[in-house]
Amino acid sequence: MPIEVKNLTYIYNPGTPFETRALDDITLTVNDGEFVGIIGHTGSGKSTFIQHLNALIKPTSGSVLVDGEDINESKDKSKLRQRVGLVFQYPEYQLFEETVIKDVCFGPLNMGMSDEEARENAVRALKAVGMSDADWEKSPFALSGGKKRRCAIAGVLAMHPEVLILDEPTAGLDPVGRREILKIVSDIHAFGTTVIMVTHSMDDAARLCSRIIVLEQGRVALDGSCAEVFSHAEELTRMGLTIPQAAFLKQRLNARGFTLPEDIYTIESLSRALIGQLKKR
Numbered sequence: 001m002p003i004e005v006k007n008l009t010y011i012y013n014p015g016t017p018f019e020t021r022a023l024d025d026i027t028l029t030v031n032d033g034e035f036v037g038i039i040g041h042t043g044s045g046k047s048t049f050i051q052h053l054n055a056l057i058k059p060t061s062g063s064v065l066v067d068g069e070d071i072n073e074s075k076d077k078s079k080l081r082q083r084v085g086l087v088f089q090y091p092e093y094q095l096f097e098e099t100v101i102k103d104v105c106f107g108p109l110n111m112g113m114s115d116e117e118a119r120e121n122a123v124r125a126l127k128a129v130g131m132s133d134a135d136w137e138k139s140p141f142a143l144s145g146g147k148k149r150r151c152a153i154a155g156v157l158a159m160h161p162e163v164l165i166l167d168e169p170t171a172g173l174d175p176v177g178r179r180e181i182l183k184i185v186s187d188i189h190a191f192g193t194t195v196i197m198v199t200h201s202m203d204d205a206a207r208l209c210s211r212i213i214v215l216e217q218g219r220v221a222l223d224g225s226c227a228e229v230f231s232h233a234e235e236l237t238r239m240g241l242t243i244p245q246a247a248f249l250k251q252r253l254n255a256r257g258f259t260l261p262e263d264i265y266t267i268e269s270l271s272r273a274l275i276g277q278l279k280k281r
Helices: 046-052 077-083 100-110 115-128 145-157 175-190 202-208 226-230 233-238 245-255 267-280
Strands: 003-012 020-030 035-040 061-066 084-087 163-167 194-198 211-216 219-224
Touching: 003 046, 020 046, 020 219, 035 046, 035 202, 046 163, 046 194, 077 084, 084 145, 100 115, 100 145, 115 145, 115 175, 145 163, 145 175, 163 175, 175 194, 175 202, 194 202, 202 226, 202 245, 211 226, 219 226, 219 233, 226 233, 245 267
Parallel strands: 035 194, 035 211, 084 163, 163 194
Antiparallel strands: 003 020, 003 061, 211 219
């Protein structure tokens, strides 16, 4: 189920002194099975862009097509949001029920499932994100930050989306929580779900994403594989971004006499390459 974005433009406060062009003529396609990272400096349009992908925001001009259908012309946007699920940066924005299990059941019930079917879907989703059944009857607002995020992800997964969009899913989490959430997201993608993830972490993008889109001032500045995007180190730096730590260390090592390959962007690939060269020495 491809998502096609055509000449997408969005202007905040049009016709006022505060008019701001948040998105400016974006055209791109997200294909089935991709894991796309959206990166960019604060204010580049990342969150505004992804909210257009399931019709939370209507474009000023341009269109977004899901499986060939213009989502802003659709009369039933709830069905669209079942297919293209969005997890907000702050899970509190989408948690509202008395208990975790009721919160995760809400989406399936809204789809027309019976109570039994909705609970079965909710239980599968909660198990998929590693939520212990000891938490199911708790208030979602009594959970830790990491568990709130798991609950929010489960609420979207329970509707079986074909595309999962996440806005900074690890923001504010400690290193253990970050690893756990990213493992969940990676597993979801491995089962065939298309994933679009906004992230400020170049290392997370390099480790997980098959494609990276860089936004700057509401436009697509770069779009390609990790190797293609991170080869533009000077351009990324100009935009206030960085390259992955492994890529930076690779550059420093090559300056000291190593001959490590250019397509190294993760600690794992750097370790393998270093071990290989040290064995030769």
